[in-house]
Amino acid sequence: MPKILIVGGGYAGFYTAWKLEKHLRKREAEVTMVDPLPYMTYQPFLPEVAAGSIEARHALVAHRRHLGRTNVITAKVTGIDHANKVATITPPLGEPYEFAYDQIVVTAGAVSRTFPIPGIADNAIGLKTIEEAVAVRDKLMSNFDKAAALPAGPERDRLLTVVVVGGGFAGIEVFAELRSLASSLVGKYPQLSFEDTHFHLIEAMGRIMPEVSQKTSEWVLKDLAKRGAYVHLDTQVQGAEGGNVALSTGEVIPTDLIIWTAGVMANPTVVRGGDLPAEERGRIQTRADLRVGTAEAFVEGAWAAGDVSAVPDLSGGGVGGYCVPNAQHAVRQAKRLAKNLTAVLRGEETKDYFHKNLGAVAGLGLYNGVFQSGNLALKGFVAWIAHRGYHGLAMPTWERKWRVLWGWWNNLWLGRDLVNLETVQHPRRVFEEFAARPRPAADAAPAAKPAEKPAAEKPPVKKAPAKKAPAKPAVSAAEAAKAASK
Structure with a gap:
């Protein structure tokens, strides 16, 4: 079976895997999704979570609960060698290892973009x-x-x-x-x-x-x-x-x-750690059909969507001609990407992504x-x-x-x-405060006894004559028997 590797489990990554499970026939392809977190975050709910209007866990979607046919790996993709179709996966424990694939979908999202302002x-x-x-x-x-x-x-x-x-x-x-x-x-x-x-x-x-x-x-x-x-x-x-x-x-x-x-910027760890083409703003160069590349040529076996990609906005409403990085585009791009990827596996034609902003x-x-x-x-x-x-x-x-x-x-x-x-x-603060601990070792070893002088230097010691114990008076056998009877 062809192996499909999805890098990132956010909006675009989760929806791509979710829709591939729907479109692909059984054993038509093997899908693996890698993300350092075991869930997708619905980011439009973050302000309400911060205000206490939504329970934090309710704004998340667990990967393993809703992706029954996808191999989910909780780790980071720290390198992409697409020339050899191999990705480097770094787990939280253990050594990094290589993962071979046939099709790669980069949906690593974006991170906060800051400036070198003191503090x-x-x-x-x-x-x-x-x-x-x-x-x-x-x-x-x-x-x-x-x-x-x-x-x-x-x-x-x-x-x-x-x-x-x-x-x-x-x-x-x-x-x-x-x-x-x-x-x-x-x-x-x-x-x-x-x-x-x-x-x-x-x-x-x-x-x-x-x-x-x-x-x-x-x-x-x-x-x-x-x-x-x-x-x-x-x-x-x-x-x-x-x-x-x-x-x-x-x-x-x-x-x-x-x-x-x-502001935000495309995930630099994934973009800089691979050999896929990127445009001047640090996003992966992506065609309207969501394959990596330009309108003239595409990179075989490589796809991208969401905030990490520079997808042309065919509706004409995008800033600089590209889709703006928001949830609305990420979700819809993922749905189109899943259909296009399935079409390619079956030898069919792809369709361009077109979505007019709903507001x-x-x-x-x-x-x-x-x-x-x-x-x-x-x-x-x-x-x-x-x-x-x-x-x-x-x-x-x-x-x-x-x-x-x-x-x-x-x-x-x-x-x-x-x-x-x-x-x-700080979940262990109270436990640590009152937890019993073994006594620390003494700061210093006990003082050593002064060394004794050699025998030659010792002054002679005079011993007192042994005293003899006073002699006990003799007792006859008759007297002893009489005392015992008493």
Whole structure:
């Protein structure tokens, strides 16, 4: 059987494997998917996970549960030698090994793109993984606990200040969701007031959310201002050291939580670790039919999709002529890729990927959102319903859909779950604190006894004469018998 290797188990990787299981006949091909994580993350739900509106596990799709005919390997692909059709797989334990394949599908996704700004690498956190979303939520809630025990002052203000860098969809959504969470938390802390909380979003461009119209973007700005959030346009971050975010305007914002959402880049480990062609932005050069290569020629046996690839946008709506890196394109590209790959295995023709953007929808906290499709714009509660409806249906598999929908239903009647589990990030802390340990060895060996002098040097010792024991009086046998009878 031909061997198909899928590199990455995110949107594009999971959907490619999922649809190949549907299209391929039994024993028509052997499919292997390699990803360092055992699950796919539905990233549009990360802002709601950070705000506690969705349980973290419900935003994930377990590979092994839903890919019954795919060989799933939890490891990293650290090298691709497509000239010899061999990939290097590095497991979490053990030595790297080579994996031979006939067809390779690169869907390694993207990672946060940062700049060499002092302090960002050490103090900021991204929003590309479920672990980051959970950490952001727990950090904010822990800061409320700490701030409530402090008197009003600079330290309390710093704990209750959140800075988000990047005004795209991801940045605006997490910014608005956290603002909504903080507003609900204030009511649980009598020591704190709404005015004690401070939210700042930093955007280098002159507007936010370029995916929507200028009018809709301005409405979002006004809505955020009403909720006590500040948006700094045409502003760059110049430093983030010592808990202080320095801006190009000269302003310095003390904060304990910096969230970086200012762009993404194709996974550099996979792109640079292989011999597949890449374009100037570091993405794998991909044709409209999702084979690696250019319109004039393709690389035999190589495919790519999702954020790691530069796929031409035949609808004409893409920036620079390419599909923008979002979930909408990744899912649909994966479905087309699975069909095209199956067609190639059967000697049939491929079809180009064509998808016109359906629009953009964003949640801005509980009961508030924005939706844009062409000239149609929805705002407020109606847009929030559209947001949840779209993403609820887009979540893969009915098993995961029901978990998300059930959580939303419970929260509607029970409210947000405000349990803070930041200590999960240090699970052994309490055990280590009270665990009994063996006594440490003595710091120094006991003092040695002074050496004795040689016998020749010892002074002579005079021995006292032995004393003789006094002689006992003789006892006759008759007297002894009489004493014994008594």
